[in-house]
Amino acid sequence: MNNQRRNVLRLTSVIALMVSTGLISSAQAAEWNKAAFEGKNLDDVLKAIGGTKAEASADIIMRAPDIAENGAVVPVGVETKLKASQIVILVEKNPSSLAAQFMLPEGAEAFVTTRVKMGQSSNVHALVKADGKWYIATKEIKVTLGGCGG
Amino acid sequence: MQTKYAPFIFASLLSLGSASVFSQSATDEIAKYREMIADGNPSELYEMAGEELWKQQAGPKKATLEKCDLGLGPGVVDGAAAQLPRYFKDTDRVQDLESRLMTCMQTLQGIEQTEIINGAFGKGARKNVEAIVAYVVTHSKDMKINVPATHPKEKEMVALGQKMFFYQGGPMDFSCASCHSSSGQRIRLQDLPDLTTQAGSALGWGSWPAYRVSSGEFWTMQRRLNDCFRQQRMPFPIYGSDVTIALSIFMANKGDGGTVQTPGLKR
Amino acid sequence: MNTTYLRYCTSAVLLASLALSVQAQTVDAKFDAMLKDGFRAEGIAGLDRLKQDQIQAICSDTELRQTPAAQKILIEQQTKAMADIKPPSDGKYLGSWKAGEAIAQSGRGATWSDTTKAPNGGGCYNCHQISKQEISYGNIGPSLAGYGKARGTSEAILTYTWNRINNSKAYNACSNMPRMAHFNLLTEQQIKDVMALLLDPESPVNK
Amino acid sequence: MADPMRIRAAEKDGIVDVKVLMKHDMESGQRKDAAGVVIPAWFIQTVVAQVKGKTVFSAEFGPAVSKDPFLNFKIKGAAKGDEIVVDWVDNKGDKRSDKAKIT
Numbered sequence: 001m002n003n004q005r006r007n008v009l010r011l012t013s014v015i016a017l018m019v020s021t022g023l024i025s026s027a028q029a030a031e032w033n034k035a036a037f038e039g040k041n042l043d044d045v046l047k048a049i050g051g052t053k054a055e056a057s058a059d060i061i062m063r064a065p066d067i068a069e070n071g072a073v074v075p076v077g078v079e080t081k082l083k084a085s086q087i088v089i090l091v092e093k094n095p096s097s098l099a100a101q102f103m104l105p106e107g108a109e110a111f112v113t114t115r116v117k118m119g120q121s122s123n124v125h126a127l128v129k130a131d132g133k134w135y136i137a138t139k140e141i142k143v144t145l146g147g148c149g150g
Numbered sequence: 151m152q153t154k155y156a157p158f159i160f161a162s163l164l165s166l167g168s169a170s171v172f173s174q175s176a177t178d179e180i181a182k183y184r185e186m187i188a189d190g191n192p193s194e195l196y197e198m199a200g201e202e203l204w205k206q207q208a209g210p211k212k213a214t215l216e217k218c219d220l221g222l223g224p225g226v227v228d229g230a231a232a233q234l235p236r237y238f239k240d241t242d243r244v245q246d247l248e249s250r251l252m253t254c255m256q257t258l259q260g261i262e263q264t265e266i267i268n269g270a271f272g273k274g275a276r277k278n279v280e281a282i283v284a285y286v287v288t289h290s291k292d293m294k295i296n297v298p299a300t301h302p303k304e305k306e307m308v309a310l311g312q313k314m315f316f317y318q319g320g321p322m323d324f325s326c327a328s329c330h331s332s333s334g335q336r337i338r339l340q341d342l343p344d345l346t347t348q349a350g351s352a353l354g355w356g357s358w359p360a361y362r363v364s365s366g367e368f369w370t371m372q373r374r375l376n377d378c379f380r381q382q383r384m385p386f387p388i389y390g391s392d393v394t395i396a397l398s399i400f401m402a403n404k405g406d407g408g409t410v411q412t413p414g415l416k417r
Numbered sequence: 418m419n420t421t422y423l424r425y426c427t428s429a430v431l432l433a434s435l436a437l438s439v440q441a442q443t444v445d446a447k448f449d450a451m452l453k454d455g456f457r458a459e460g461i462a463g464l465d466r467l468k469q470d471q472i473q474a475i476c477s478d479t480e481l482r483q484t485p486a487a488q489k490i491l492i493e494q495q496t497k498a499m500a501d502i503k504p505p506s507d508g509k510y511l512g513s514w515k516a517g518e519a520i521a522q523s524g525r526g527a528t529w530s531d532t533t534k535a536p537n538g539g540g541c542y543n544c545h546q547i548s549k550q551e552i553s554y555g556n557i558g559p560s561l562a563g564y565g566k567a568r569g570t571s572e573a574i575l576t577y578t579w580n581r582i583n584n585s586k587a588y589n590a591c592s593n594m595p596r597m598a599h600f601n602l603l604t605e606q607q608i609k610d611v612m613a614l615l616l617d618p619e620s621p622v623n624k
Numbered sequence: 625m626a627d628p629m630r631i632r633a634a635e636k637d638g639i640v641d642v643k644v645l646m647k648h649d650m651e652s653g654q655r656k657d658a659a660g661v662v663i664p665a666w667f668i669q670t671v672v673a674q675v676k677g678k679t680v681f682s683a684e685f686g687p688a689v690s691k692d693p694f695l696n697f698k699i700k701g702a703a704k705g706d707e708i709v710v711d712w713v714d715n716k717g718d719k720r721s722d723k724a725k726i727t
Binding site for chain 2: 463530543555593
């Protein structure tokens with residue numbers, strides 16, 4: 001355990017050096033939480049991002065349509081007055097629930113908008129980490145069939 | 151026959167009230183959805199690529215398209231899309247933006263038109279045409295559609311386009327008019343512009359080309375028409391053919407004076 | 418489909434005699450050339466699809482359509498369409514509403530990107546409200562929500578509905594609705610299933 | 625090489641509103657090609673935005689982010705004229721870096 005941690009630390013400093021010398025880009029150095037993206041439901045994802053339970057919060061504003069004209073592009077915006085350090089967007093009924101997560105360093109506003117794919121009508125969750133605790137807001141988005149269907 | 155109709159119509163009227171209220175709320179939500187995705191139209195990515203292609207040396211003649219005459223003089227891009235389709239003396243033909251770009255690529259760069267005509271959407275040389283279209287139409291955004299069709303050849307093409315618009319065929323008896331000749335109509339939840347009116351044509355013609363979120367691609371007017379014909383169960387319209395240009399100038403002329411809103415963002 | 422087309426193929430002579438003016442005929446000549454040069458066959462969508470039968474030819478021309486000569490032909494065609502409708506071979510009008518719902522939902526079939534191997538859809542929701550649960554429906558045709566509940570399943574309603582789906586042009590030669598049986602767009606069984614969707618008391622349409 | 629991004633960054637009342645469009649297919653790994661073979665997942669995994677060498681925002685994407693991804697976020701502590709640099713890298717190691725001046 002200790003050893004492993006030391007290795008991780010050593011790796012982190014090596015990566016930092018590579019970024020500063022331009023060998024790799026900052027995006028290459030950034031972490032990608034594989035376990036979280038493999039999660040099949042809210043609990044799986046919450047566990048993988050270091051949470052246990054999330055408390056429902058009215059302070060999280062989700063901007064998303066009630067009906068999406070096409071599941072390929074569903075706009076989802078999350079904004080909160082909580083002191084957020086991380087925002088996570090999940091689509092409950094997708095094959096893997098986690099769609100995207102955002103890290104907000106000091107100075108970033110607790111605001112993000114992106115677009116996600118939805119295979120079918122589903123609950124969409126916004127998780128917000130603030131002061132070490134997880135909060136959640138949920139909205140149901142209906143996905144309709146459009147066009148001539150051919 | 152009258153008696154057969156009666157119960158049918160009566161029942162339809164009965165259900166109409168609740169149905170329209172119901173669909174109204176769904177339509178409002180769809181409008182909200184469209185508004186949300188309008189900010190950040192991925193067609194900007196095509197436009198960037200198109201601008202580069204316009205200014206890049208290409209083809210056997212290693213030339214750029216910067217001397218291409220889209221109707222307002224060599225190299226003029228601002229406002230060019232708003233006055234197309236139009237008659238061109240050098241080709242003695244009414245041309246839309248895409249057929250005109252093919253002419254320029256042939257004469258200036260030496261790229262064979264047949265390569266583009268026989269190609270496929272989103273591939274090869276035609277993909278380049280599509281990106282250039284995104285670039286050119288962006289430079290007419292918010293301008294007035296200016297297709298009065300005063301030249302005799304333009305007038306003739308408008309008449310031919312109108313005939314095509316109403317021409318039924320195929321195993322479903324569809325014409326463009328089947329879906330686009332009265333207002334307030336929808337297929338599923340998609341509003342269908344009435345292309346027989348100025349306002350409807352201005353809206354329909356004026357918001358294509360567009361980025362289609364359902365396919366994740368930028369669709370030019372040629373591609374829009376191609377898929378209309380596919381859904382009409384017609385045979386395959388040849389890229390840049392007079393059929394497609396006639397329909398385009400019919401719509402553009404009908405929508406004359408309306409506003410160019412391209413590139414649009416569509417389902 | 419080819420043979421059907423040939424059977425109903427427009428007599429050029431007849432149409433020419435109906436044409437309004439010499440000027441229109443010049444445009445017609447150019448139009449024919451434009452059609453010929455403008456399309457190619459692709460997959461199952463052959464060039465024969467551009468050949469119009471009498472109904473298509475007359476319904477395409479809003480002025481011609483108003484002339485007494487054209488009206489006469491349309492009424493003849495309507496009568497013929499009605500006479501050509503075959504009642505269900507086993508006398509049963511209603512199939513499975515569940516299968517009917519799937520047919521109503523699917524807009525596939527008969528395009529150049531389709532094959533003849535997969536069954537066609539009816540594309541019904543493109544133009545009609547049907548089951549109230551489906552909020553994504555078109556309005557080119559009348560709403561069919563509660564169709565059976567409002568009408569019941571008398572012999573008259575069964576045959577009227579059957580006829581409408583088989584060939585809507587039997588009632589109105591220029592109806593927008595595709596001729597499902599005439600052009601083999603739906604099989605007899607598929608039409609029975611759509612009938613059940615509209616008329617079966619258990620169907621969500623009538624709940 | 626990957627296609628360029630479109631970055632727009634505008635400052636108002638001390639807050640910089642950043643909008644980024646990335647050109648990427650974001651293949652989900654759920655789709656099949658015409659022959660019925662699954663098209664392997666191919667998607668952007670990490671996005672990092674920096675101003676003056678300091679990370680101001682970062683994102684991790686899964687394959688459920690839409691094709692041609694769009695991001696809108698807001699940061700503080702940057703001024704008009706500063707340069708914002710956005711990097712992304714996908715699961716095949718393809719990457720792209722673009723920058724824009726804050727207006």
